[in-house]
Amino acid sequence: MRHISTSIEIHATPDQVWDVLVDFAGYKTWNPFIQEGSGQATVGSTLTLRMHPEDGKPMTFRPKVLAAEAGSRLRWIGHFIVPGLFDGTHEFVLTATNGGTRLVQSETFKGILVPFLGKMIAGTERNFARLNEALKRHVESSRV
Numbered sequence: 001m002r003h004i005s006t007s008i009e010i011h012a013t014p015d016q017v018w019d020v021l022v023d024f025a026g027y028k029t030w031n032p033f034i035q036e037g038s039g040q041a042t043v044g045s046t047l048t049l050r051m052h053p054e055d056g057k058p059m060t061f062r063p064k065v066l067a068a069e070a071g072s073r074l075r076w077i078g079h080f081i082v083p084g085l086f087d088g089t090h091e092f093v094l095t096a097t098n099g100g101t102r103l104v105q106s107e108t109f110k111g112i113l114v115p116f117l118g119k120m121i122a123g124t125e126r127n128f129a130r131l132n133e134a135l136k137r138h139v140e141s142s143r144v
Helices: 014-021 024-029 118-142
Strands: 002-010 034-038 048-051 059-061 064-069 073-079 087-097 100-110
Touching: 002 118, 014 087, 014 100, 014 118, 024 034, 100 118
Parallel strands: none
Antiparallel strands: 002 100, 034 048, 048 059, 064 073, 073 087, 087 100
């Protein structure tokens, strides 16, 4: 198992951040990492997301939504080929602060391939940071 996490402060309410985060079709306008998306942020639904890693080839994945608490938490699980090979549980947690919202984006990787994919996982953490920065810019500029 391997866990990665990034965080950022956004000067907007958790609901404002949430609205952008779950507008998957809108990702193409601001998200440098997950540039295409569709689906609904409802528990049990399947999303279609296309990742464009900074140093890799684009890849489409179809994670299942595990939690969708408006303004608070979005969590999904995705599998590479079959469950147990390389699974990722991805989560966004939004917490209200005095100045807006603290966003924590994290992922826990499990499966037999995890020990062999350290370089890819490290790259994913950098891509999370890129996504966080782009989300911050987009949400804060939308508030003006």
